[in-house]
Amino acid sequence: MSDNGQHFVADHVAGLPRSGIRDFFSIVAAMPQAISLGIGEPDFVTPWHIREAAIFALEKGKTSYTDNLGLIRLRREISSYVENNFGISYHPETDVLVAVGVSEALDIALRAVLNPGDKVLYHEPCYVSYSPSIVLAHAQPIAVGTSAEDQFGIDPERVEAAWEPGCKVLMLNFPTNPTGGVTERAKLERLAKFAIEKDLLVISDEIYSELTFEGEHTSIASLPGMQERTIFLHGFSKAFAMTGFRIGYACGPKPLIEAMMKVHQYSMLCAPILSQEAAIEALKNGAPAVAKMKEQYHRRRDLIVRRFNEAGLDCHSPKGSFYAFPSIQSTGLDSLNFCKGLLDEEEVAVVPGTAFGPSGAGFARASFSTSYERIIEATDRVERYVEKLSKRA
Amino acid sequence: MSSVLQLLLEGEHLNTAQMAQVLGMSESEIEAELTRLKAEEIFLGWRPVLNPDRAQENVVRAVIEVKISPERDGGFDRLATRIARFDAVESCFLMSGGYDLLVFAVGKDLREVASFVSERLSTVEGVLSTATHFMLRAYKEQGYLLLSPSEREDKPAVSP
16 A cells, blocks of 8 residues: 555544644744734743742652652642632542643543443534544534623533433533633533433533633532532643643542543553642642733733724623634634634734634634733734725625 | 732833723823822832843942931931932832841942942941942843743744
8 A cells, every 4th residue: 555554544533633723823833923812821931939849849859650640749739729719529539630731631531431432512612622532532522502692601501402312421611712701600500400310421621710700610510419420620731821731630539530540540651740749839839820810811801802892803701711702704704714814914813713613613713812012913903904804895 | 009000010011002902091091090100109110121231331239238327306217318319329228137228339330339338328427337249140130030041932823
């Protein structure tokens, strides 16, 4: 065969689409002068006291493996952090697993619970890995659309309508990347009731929860009857600006953590010890730095949302995360062409909404994880571009 | 704290038009708030922060520990203010511990600072003693790190 080995690739992997964001990235990478609002990570550097803790750990020769579940000191810190901030009580010995970012935690959670052919409900637009992770676990993804009218919170009725026999898992991510959507407590309660009724396991990725600007974040795991059927995922990348440390965690009932641990130990073994040491410092002393960063994100959000609306792009105010998700439908262009045009003509990079699933059509994701000056300059250019488009129409 | 003041403290250099955009206020509201902050002597003024190793002009900086005798009316205030008024003094603080005032002084060379200490400072009535330490190198100036390599150059321009 002369296909360079292509025929060795597994069918379910060959069938996966490349991430739309990667395609867009290659275009932007060739334009270093462009202003990028396409960055899905904090523009802040990890607070120094956390970096210093990692250096100190290295100095002390902390270079070994750790317990598969993670350092017990870290699991104790996680347990009390989750109890204090989310009101859910997990036993550090048995209910907490430290993973290489929420991405790994999500992957091993799905692999630990799904049998081939099981169905997984998830809301969309969503983080790029959700649907592929389900497919890689030989299960079937079922997308539930969310919409601008609900500010991209989930509508329980749509979940109930999308349910079909064989559904085993409901995946949630609030606040949501890319929409900044959140779901209020009353709707979460209805979802919880539905999950109990249909015996669904909930996997809840709450990585952006600290960056909730209005109202209080509620974890579905804290609702009555839900802790026993929820895997709670969280990490350090966003709130503590620690993306490169690749460190996150899962909390859940002992048998589920035990099952995830099997997958984790045979694939990853453990999360890097230096990142674990840094994470301990983050949980112990990181709160003031998190509060300071959140304050800046909040101001940036107000700025970018106001500017998009002034520019003629309908944009809801995201209640959490560091993403704005303006509608570009008024321009008459589709997401990809809008974003390509904006990049070509005004050298501003935003990510087409369709990179986050078909229901992102008509939207674009703009990260406000960048300086005020760049946000002002970028949105000035967006305004100019939208004006040009309206004249052409 | 006033939102204008908070924004100033974040340290990103913005003009009033940009500040107005960030805070959703009009430019005249920003101007009025700055005027108020200045009138109430909360916000004292603008100064550039320079890297002493790279700035064109060479200056010598010293930290001087000064012991002074307090006075019956006003304690250290009159003498401290008198010392602080010298152009050579950048900052002046009353301290707890082994001495009373910590004075940050500048001069164009070592001799100028030395003559400030011996001819001006030490001769002020009420100054009991001085101990002068010359600064050799700056590593952080007003919140700016001076020897830090670029920290995020490997970051991709678009990421999920």
